[in-house]
Amino acid sequence: MAKILIVDDSDTLRIQLKNLLYESRYEVLEGSHGLDGLGKAQANRDLDLIICDFNMPEMDGITMSKKVREISGLHDVPIFMLTTESTAELKALGKEAGIMAWIVKPYNAEKLKGVIEKVLKMPRKGSV
Amino acid sequence: MTKLEQEFFKQNQLLVAQNLRASHKILTKLEKSKASTETMVDSLPDCYFVIDSKGRILKGNISAASLLSVDAMDELINKSIRRLFRIETWNIFKSKMDIVINNNEIEQEGKISAGESFELVIDGEGIEKSYYLWNLRVFSGISDRRSRLICALGRDITQIRQYEKQLSQIFSVIPLGIITINETGFIEGPYSAYMEYLFDRKMISGTNFFDLVFKESLKYMSKMEQLGIVELKEMFGKEPVWFEVSKKRFPNEIYCLQKNGDGRWIGITYHPILAEGVIAQMLIILDERTEIVKARREQESRRNKESLMIQRIMDLQRCDDATLASSFEDLDSLLIRMEAVLREGDARGYCNILHGIKGVVRTAGFSYFRNLTHDIEDEVLPILAEKKTLPTTLMEQKFELINREWKDLIKLRKMQTLGGDDISSYHSVVQKASKLKKILKEIENNYPLLFKGDGKEELSKLAFEIKHLTNRPLSSLEPRLNTRAKRTAAYLGKKVNIEFDWEKIFLDEKIISQLSEIFIHLIANAIDHGIESVDERKLKGKVENGTIKIVAKKSENEVSFEFSDDGRGIDLDVIRTKALEKNLIELAELDRMNVENVLRLIFKAGFSTHDKITDLSGRGIGLDSVQQVVSRLDGDDVKVTLLDPGMKFSFLIRFS
Numbered sequence: 001m002a003k004i005l006i007v008d009d010s011d012t013l014r015i016q017l018k019n020l021l022y023e024s025r026y027e028v029l030e031g032s033h034g035l036d037g038l039g040k041a042q043a044n045r046d047l048d049l050i051i052c053d054f055n056m057p058e059m060d061g062i063t064m065s066k067k068v069r070e071i072s073g074l075h076d077v078p079i080f081m082l083t084t085e086s087t088a089e090l091k092a093l094g095k096e097a098g099i100m101a102w103i104v105k106p107y108n109a110e111k112l113k114g115v116i117e118k119v120l121k122m123p124r125k126g127s128v
Numbered sequence: 129m130t131k132l133e134q135e136f137f138k139q140n141q142l143l144v145a146q147n148l149r150a151s152h153k154i155l156t157k158l159e160k161s162k163a164s165t166e167t168m169v170d171s172l173p174d175c176y177f178v179i180d181s182k183g184r185i186l187k188g189n190i191s192a193a194s195l196l197s198v199d200a201m202d203e204l205i206n207k208s209i210r211r212l213f214r215i216e217t218w219n220i221f222k223s224k225m226d227i228v229i230n231n232n233e234i235e236q237e238g239k240i241s242a243g244e245s246f247e248l249v250i251d252g253e254g255i256e257k258s259y260y261l262w263n264l265r266v267f268s269g270i271s272d273r274r275s276r277l278i279c280a281l282g283r284d285i286t287q288i289r290q291y292e293k294q295l296s297q298i299f300s301v302i303p304l305g306i307i308t309i310n311e312t313g314f315i316e317g318p319y320s321a322y323m324e325y326l327f328d329r330k331m332i333s334g335t336n337f338f339d340l341v342f343k344e345s346l347k348y349m350s351k352m353e354q355l356g357i358v359e360l361k362e363m364f365g366k367e368p369v370w371f372e373v374s375k376k377r378f379p380n381e382i383y384c385l386q387k388n389g390d391g392r393w394i395g396i397t398y399h400p401i402l403a404e405g406v407i408a409q410m411l412i413i414l415d416e417r418t419e420i421v422k423a424r425r426e427q428e429s430r431r432n433k434e435s436l437m438i439q440r441i442m443d444l445q446r447c448d449d450a451t452l453a454s455s456f457e458d459l460d461s462l463l464i465r466m467e468a469v470l471r472e473g474d475a476r477g478y479c480n481i482l483h484g485i486k487g488v489v490r491t492a493g494f495s496y497f498r499n500l501t502h503d504i505e506d507e508v509l510p511i512l513a514e515k516k517t518l519p520t521t522l523m524e525q526k527f528e529l530i531n532r533e534w535k536d537l538i539k540l541r542k543m544q545t546l547g548g549d550d551i552s553s554y555h556s557v558v559q560k561a562s563k564l565k566k567i568l569k570e571i572e573n574n575y576p577l578l579f580k581g582d583g584k585e586e587l588s589k590l591a592f593e594i595k596h597l598t599n600r601p602l603s604s605l606e607p608r609l610n611t612r613a614k615r616t617a618a619y620l621g622k623k624v625n626i627e628f629d630w631e632k633i634f635l636d637e638k639i640i641s642q643l644s645e646i647f648i649h650l651i652a653n654a655i656d657h658g659i660e661s662v663d664e665r666k667l668k669g670k671v672e673n674g675t676i677k678i679v680a681k682k683s684e685n686e687v688s689f690e691f692s693d694d695g696r697g698i699d700l701d702v703i704r705t706k707a708l709e710k711n712l713i714e715l716a717e718l719d720r721m722n723v724e725n726v727l728r729l730i731f732k733a734g735f736s737t738h739d740k741i742t743d744l745s746g747r748g749i750g751l752d753s754v755q756q757v758v759s760r761l762d763g764d765d766v767k768v769t770l771l772d773p774g775m776k777f778s779f780l781i782r783f784s
Contacts (some may be wrong), residue, residue, distance in 0.1 A: 039373040043355055059369075067369065 002120050003044065005029045007037030007052035007064065008082065012106075017051065020041075020109055024117070034059025038067050040107065045073035048120055051080040051103075062090075065097040076124045082107070157536045170201065174283045178267050180554055181225065181275055183209045183218075195282075198254070209280070212252045221248060225263055229276050232266040238280045247285070258286040305394075305414030308401065309337040311364035316409070326394060326414060328387055337412070341396070345382035353379040363400070363407055371400045371407060373702060393421040436496055440540055443494050451615075454608035455492035456541070458648075459485065461641040470527055475518040479508060484645055485530065487652060492501035497533050504529070561597035568594045599634040602680055605644050612648055613676065616655045624659055626651070630680035633687060639783060642757050643689075649754045650691050650777060651676060658695030658774060670694070670773070685782055692776035703729050710735065727768040731755045 004016070004026050008014050011032075018028045029044060031037030034117065035058040040048060054061040065079050078100045086102045094102065100119065103112060169176055175191035180293040188196075188204040196211060198204055210218050228244050243265030250259050260282040296318070299306070305323035305537050307315045315337050323332050327340055342349075349357075356377030365370060375398060384392050395417040401409040444452065462485050469477035486501035504526045512518055568591055571578065579587055617624040635643070659665075659674030666672065679690040700723065707713045707729045718726075724757055729735060731751050754777075755766050761781035769776045 035369075035372060038369075039376065042359060042370070042373050043352070043377060 001025060001027050002048040003027045003029065003046055004049045004051065004116075005031060005037065005040055005044070005047050006052065007031035007034065007040075007056065007061070009033050009053065009056045013053075013082075020113065021116075024113060026116075032059045034064040035059065038064050041068050041074055042071055045071060045078050047074060049078050049080070049116065051082055054081055054083045062093050062097045062099075065099060066095075069098060077120050078122075078124075080119075174281055177204075177209055177280045177282075177765075179209050179278050179280060181229065181278070183222070183225075185209055187278065195250075195255075210252075210575055212250050212255060214251050214253075217248060217251055221262075224248075224262070225278055225688070228264045228278060230265060232276070250282075258284055259289045263708050268602075273430065303415065306411070307337065307414075308330070308409050308411050310409055311500075313338050315340070323414070325415065327384075341382065341414075342379065345384050348383040349379060352377050358725045360398070360410075363410065365406050365408075367406060368400055368402060371398075381421065391418075393417040395420075438541075439496060440494070440537065441587060443492075443496075444537070447492050447494075448611075450607050451611045452490055452541075454611070455488050455494075456538075458488045458608075458641070458644065459534060459537075462488065462645075463531060466527060466530070470520075470523055473517075473520060473523075475512055475516075475523065476752075477756065478518065478523055479505070479512055480756060482508070482526075482530075484648070485751065487612075487648055491615045494537065497537070500529065500533055514543060561594075564594050564597060596634065598637045600637055600640050602630040602633045602635060602640065602643070603628065605640065605647065607652060608644065609647055609678075613651050613655065616652055617659075617674075620655060620661075622655060622659055622661055624655055624676060625673050626676045626678065628678050630678065633682045634681055635687070636783070639761060639781070642761060643781075646757050647691070650752065653751060654691075654693040654695060658693045660696055660699065686780050687780065688780040690778045692771060692774060694771075694774040696777045697770050697773060698727070698730070700726055703727070706735065707732070723770075724768070727770070728765065730768070731766060 004021055006014050006017050006021075006028060007030075008017070009032055014030050014032075018030065021028045029040050029047075031040045031052075034052075034056045037050070037052060037056075038059065039052065050065075052061040052064060056064075059067075061081055061083075065081075068077065068079065069075050079098065079102055080101045081094055081099045082103045082105060084105050086104055091102065101115060103115075131395045132685070170189045172189055172191060175195050176189040177185055177192050178187040179185050182305055185192075185204050185207050187476055188201060193201050193204050194201070196204060196207060198207070209221075213221055214445060223710075224244050224246055231244075243263050245261065247261050248255065249259055261653060262283075263281045267279040300321040301319065301476055302320055303322055304320060305326045306320040307323055308317060308319075310316050315332055315335055317333065319332055322687060332340065338357065338361065346354065346357075356374065356379055359370075359374040360378055363374065378396070380396055382394050382396065384394055386392055391754050393416070395415045397413045399413070400407040400413040401411055403409075447455070466478065466481045466485070469481060482501060482505060486498060486505065489497040506649055508518055508526065509523065511522070572591070579591075606626075609628075610626055613624050613626050654676055659676075660668065660670070662672050665674065674693060674695055676691070676693045681688050703726055704718055708715060708718065712732045712735060714728065729755070735751070758764075758766055758779045758781065762783070763779050763781045766777055766779040769778070
């Protein structure tokens with residue numbers, strides 16, 4: 001069973017996303033801000049995917065993603081960024097942090113499910 | 129002199145004058161800077177000497193003068209620095225001077241020597257004893273042709289020493305373990321003396337922190353805390369943000385066993401020490417928390433008790449009056465019987481009654497009581513299975529627990545009904561009735577003539593009524609059995625109806641309560657094993673509701689009962705396999721058995737066809753206790769017959 005971490009400061013979005021992921025029988029972990037998310041990642045190094053918001057208190061999504069990459073075992077974990085706006089500037093920052101996909105809110109549930117399924121099937125760079 | 133020459137001379141003179149002025153300026157500047165350097169040196173708070181190799185002072189500053197207690201700096205000259213020291217200390221100072229001179233010769237030119245730094249006490253006669261940090265180096269401001277001069281710089285560290293001493297005193301009395309660990313996990317430098325007390329060993333410096341603190345306590349830790357230790361080890365050389373992220377998981381309260389076997393709770397807090405933006409060391413503060421943890425646990429348990437009490441009250445309120453009344457009645461008689469079997473030392477009987485109590489409280493919905501009995505069963509049944517008996521102390525102890533819970537429930541119910549105590553009033557009636565019966569018997573025995581004379585008919589009638597004062601109709605069991613069946617069925621997602629056919633049969637209260645126990649077992653058994661779920665029944669073309677029939681017929685001194693259901697019955701082969709599996713019977717013996725005897729195997733203690741032990745049944749307790757109660761009521765073996773559909777239990781009881 002794939003393990004997915006959702007990091008977002010909006011409770012409603014987390015609940016929505018969690019229910020969506022439960023439908024596909026994924027194990028879901030939650031973080032309510034960047035630092036919290038980083039802590040959850042640190043404690044769960046077998047994560048298969050991280051979906052995080054950009055604008056969050058304590059630590060923003062890009063910084064968090066960069067930090068996550070420093071955790072051994074998670075340097076190649078796929079990370080999705082969930083934002084309301086995606087400017088070219090932001091995307092350039094994200095590329096540096098190794099963001100795999102940008103999802104612009106409001107998202108299409110079915111499409112998101114499809115993308116997640118596809119990503120989870122892909123082999124990770126680090127796993128030989 | 130030509131005019132040109134004159135001109136040249138004049139200009140030359142001018143140039144010389146200019147040069148002279150310039151040199152003079154430079155000299156004055158130099159003089160000034162020398163003076164200011166000297167003032168700086170003179171006003172240094174540290175004392176400064178230039179001495180020759182014998183210790184004769186060539187120069188000194190104000191601090192030096194005051195140290196040697198002379199009024200002016202000039203008076204210092206030609207005095208000896210030896211005066212500052214006792215002869216032993218002077219020898220040390222002298223040897224340091226020699227080292228400096230020798231080192232300087234070895235060292236190459238142009239390299240500035242760091243000199244020699246050391247601590248040495250000033251203890252000369254007539255001078256206040258104080259601690260100094262000395263730095264000696266060769267004085268290079270003078271040519272080497274004369275003997276070497278040494279410049280000595282001394283700093284008074286008496287104050288610092290005192291602070292250190294105070295600090296270490298504080299460090300040794302403060303009831304906290306304070307240590308720093310480095311990136312290898314080893315304990316560094318000074319640590320508080322309390323640390324040695326906490327871990328019951330000397331010399332902690334240089335030992336591995338993780339071995340010292342966590343090795344023993346690891347087995348009491350949660351997964352999260354164990355993960356925290358791994359993260360803690362990885363923390364060094366990282367940015368402080370990782371500390372923030374991980375600190376929640378670091379063990380903050382550990383349990384350590386001491387050499388004398390007592391446990392001790394130790395609280396731990398972590399403080400990263402940064403160097404160049406990364407965590408270089410970790411300051412760790414440990415404190416003894418045994419008392420605090422104990423107090424906290426006590427408080428928690430008190431709070432638990434309170435919430436349990438509330439739970440009990442809620443349970444009582446949720447239960448409907450009829451069920452509550454019947455459950456209390458059942459429990460009362462079951463506890464009395466339990467005490468009796470306890471006195472007899474009948475372990476199996478004890479377990480049967482325990483099971484009965486569990487059934488009653490489960491139906492009534494007394495959650496705590498149910499968990500209690502469930503836990504007790506879990507504890508005693510394996511022992512019973514292995515040793516075929518139970519230690520008396522264990523039985524007494526568990527009975528005490530059950531009895532206390534029962535008494536608590538009674539108290540709570542009394543509180544709730546505010547004096548409307550129908551249970552005890554009912555019991556007092558029963559007690560009075562049985563007293564009356566005894567008196568009547570005495571009258572019959574002692575005055576037989578009374579029943580033969582006039583008015584004997586009235587007297588006989590009265591006697592009959594007294595005799596039957598404690599009798600109840602069997603039908604008084606119906607509401608209780610109905611509720612129980614409905615609840616059990618609902619619990620398993622099944623539907624069931626009970627049809628009773630026992631009108632106008634009156635039996636003594638004591639017999640009725642035992643019969644109720646039998647039927648409770650049979651009903652639970654039928655619903656659990658016999659009657660199918662609604663879906664399964666639909667598939668089989670049966671009606672949704674399962675039916676249980678209870679028929680009783682009374683003749684003079686006995687009552688016969690038939691209990692049947694329309695469920696799936698029981699598979700003979702399953703009985704055979706299970707009986708063999710559980711070693712209840714030998715294969716050879718089993719082969720010789722007829723159908724009826726095979727069916728009777730289900731009455732053997734320890735028999736159950738359920739693979740899983742459920743809350744309800746399947747522990748192999750139940751049907752054998754039915755047989756026990758029947759035997760106690762002077763009945764024969766319970767007969768089992770397979771019906772189509774379902775099965776039937778028949779038995780009779782006798783009374784005098």
